[in-house]
Each structure stands twice: as structure tokens, then as C-alpha cells.
Amino acid sequence: MSVSIKTSREIELMKVAGKYLEEVHERLAEHIKPGITTWELDKIGEEMIRSLGCTPNFLNYNGFPASFCISLNDEVVHGIPSHSKVIQEGDLVKIDAGLIYKGYHSDAARTYAVGEVSPEARQLMDVTKQSFFEGIKQAKAGNHLYDISAAIGDYAESFGYGVVRDLVGHGIGTHLHEDPQIPNFRQHRRGLRLMPGMTLAIEPMINIGRADVEFMDDDWTVVTQDGTLSAHYENTILITDGEPELLTLSK
Template sequence: MKIFLKTEDEIELMRQANQLVGKTLGELAKHIKPGVTTLQLDRVADEFIRDHGAIPTFKGFPNPYGGPFPASICTSVNEVVVHGVPDEETVLKDGDIISIDCGTLLNGFNGDSCYTFCVGEVSDEVKKLLRVTKESLYKGIENAVAGKHIGDIGSAVQDYCEAEGYGVVRELTGHGIGREMHEDPQVPNYGRRGNGVMLKANMCIAIEPMITMGKRDIYLKPDRWSICTRDGKPAAHFEHTICVRKGKAEILSSFEEVESLEGIIY
């Protein structure tokens, strides 16, 4: 396992890449409404990222099960947990939720963040899933401080979500991030306090709870990318890239652009 501690200059470059992801998600929020296809959203993101001098890192990302990822963002609707592929056939409708995972490469460093959006009027039951998942992300971040362990992050997410009766996906995790999109260590959304890699100042990691309304069991769709809940119930996904610090983690990505447009936080 190779864990790279970042210099302050590198952390600043990572902040810039991650702030661009936040701005991209904010731009996408303006377009999310019934009748829009996920491919239309992908085109918006691709143009926005490139116009700001960055590269969408998801495009061409290798797949151990098949060909490279064909799009610039992942668009995961309702029961799709992660890695949904934008296409012309998937048309957003009133009551849907869509998680958009976005990555940028800017000045040699990666940004990575995800937000789950409501489409039109969404049921209170689904809104609660989104609220709890987002809150669990911040519970995890509270534990991402020097001297604690990876297991402290996962335990915080798991305990919070399972107490609400939700499922915590095991097969997919957060990750280290820097010059590469995925670096060591893995950051599971479950675990035991005091277990796993000890966190050190200037480690940069992406924390990303993937939480299901029903059971945590998942399967891979025939497109070899989209991962769905087996019971067909919706799932939510929120992600921040953070820098481990002493006392309190520093969040490098941003939901501010999205939340200012929504006007509310679930």
C-alpha cells in the first residue's frame, strides 16, 4: 500500500480541481428537471469542465469487466447506486432521484465529488434517504482527523445509516486521491472504530456513503458499469474529497453551488 501525503502546494491544486467539480455540479443542477435525458446532462458537464481548462477524468476510465467508461459523469437514477452510464433513453421524470458523480483533472491533480438530486416533487420517504445519507457523509468527515483510523470513518457512516434502517453498500468504497483518481487507502462506509490504516495529516481521501433504502445487496447490469440495488429500491450517494488535518478535516470539494440553487438542505 502506497499512501502519498500531500504538500500544501499540492493540496491547493487539489482544492482547485475539487472546486471545479462543485461548480460543475452547480451548473448541472440548473438542468435537472423532468424531460431531460442523462446524455444531455453529460454534454453539459463535458463542455463546462473543458471550458474551465480541465479534463473529465471519468471519460475513458478503464473497466475490469469491459470497455472504458464512455461519458464524463456518472448518472445514477433511482435504484442505480453508482456508475450509471448517460444515454438518450434515460429521461428524467417527476419523482426521480439522480446521483451525479463527477471527476476533473486540473493542473495534474484530481477532483471527485457526488451529489444526489431530486427531480421535481420527490416523496418524503426518499427525501429522508437523501438527508440521512448526506448527514452520514459529514459524520464520516468528522472522524477524518489525524490520529484516528479508517475504521472510525466507516463506523460513523454505518452506525448512523443503519440506525435509520438503511442498507450500507459493502462492495464499493471511498478512496485516496491525488495525482491519480484512485489511490490508497480504500475508505469503506462500514467498519470498527480503531481499526484500519491510521490517518495522518495531509492525507487526501474521498469519502462517499452509498446507502440503500432497502437491503444492501447489489448487482451489475448488462452494460457492465451500472450497479443497482437487488430489491429495486432507491439508493443515494454523496461524496466529498477531504484533506486529513489535526483536529478537523478540510473539505476540498463543495456543495455550496448546488445548495444555493436548491434553496434548501434536505
């Protein structure tokens, strides 16, 4: 495994990539309303990315046909935007996005509630987001990678939720996916030692039911096997000499 340590110049470029992606997420969230299609959201978001002088890094990645992964309800991740997918009141909408700024990638995901959702759906969203923050409490130089994994998984599982095992977080930099892989559940080993300059995409994917998932016939969309709701929350972070820095979340 080759984990890259970013130089100060690379870190500055990744900070800009992260800031721009945070801005895109904030602006795109304003368009998530009943009646809009996921295809329309994708086009609006892609225009935002390009208007910032950046490139959507998901578009054509391993053949993915859109700039954003937009997943609804029991879709966990990698939902393909479509004219036929119309957002409804009560939906959970997961938007996973990334962009390239001067050769450097950022990656972040959010889960949004459309209008009134059930208390169970709201709790799932809140716990998924908090599991990320539980994880990054361990994201400090000198700790080990799987300290993050254990903190995320233990927190989510304490609510009886299923933590997806088939998909994991990852390193990020000049490539969207770099070493190391970052599971969201407890491991038998401690993993590599964290060092300042590592940039990681931490992304809990949590199901209200069982952890099992399956891939749809489009070879991209991942759904919960039992048809229950799923939530997703992700940020690109930087390991420092102190607290981790969130490159895609400033407030």
C-alpha cells in the same frame, strides 16, 4: 498499502480541482429537470469542465464511455448517460463527477430530487448526506481510517437502511483511485492512522432496502438487488492538523 501525503503545492492544486468541481456540480444542478436526458446532462457537464481548462477524469477511465456517472432511482452508481434515459418528475438523480486540474484529481457526488419525491426518498437523501458528515467528524489526524467507516455505517444503519458493501471510497491525488480503500461500514480493525496531507474521497452509498447490489449487463451500472431506491453523496477531503477540509464543498 502506499498512502500518499500531499505537499503544500499539491494541496493547493487539489484545492483548485475541488473548487472547480464544486462549481460544475452547482451549475449542472440547474439543468436537472423533467424531460432532459442523462446524455444531455453529460454533454453539458463535460463542456463546463473543459471550459475551466480541466479534463473529465471519468471519460474512458477503464473504458467508461462518458464524463459523468448519472444514476437514477434504484441505480446505485456508475450509470452510463443515454439518449433513452429521460429524467422524470419524482426521480432521484445521482451525479458522480470528477476532473483533473494540472495533473490532480477531484471527485464528488450529489443526489438530487426532481420535483416532488416521496417523504421516504427525501429522508434517504438526507440520511445519506448526513452519514457523510458523521463520518468526517472522525476524519482527524491521530484518528484511524475505519473510525470514519464506523461512523458512516452506524448512522445509516440506525435508520434501517442498507449500506452498500461492494463499493467503497478511496484515496485520491495524481490518480483518481489511490490507497486507501474506505468502506462505509464498521470494520473489525481500526485501519491506518490518519495523517495531515492525506486526501480522501469519502462516499456513502445507501439503499432504502437491503445492502445487496448487482451489476447490469453493461458491466458498469450498479443497481439495488431488491429494486429499492439508493442515494449517494461524496466529497474530496483533506486531513489537516485540525478539522478536515472539504475540497469540493465550500458552503
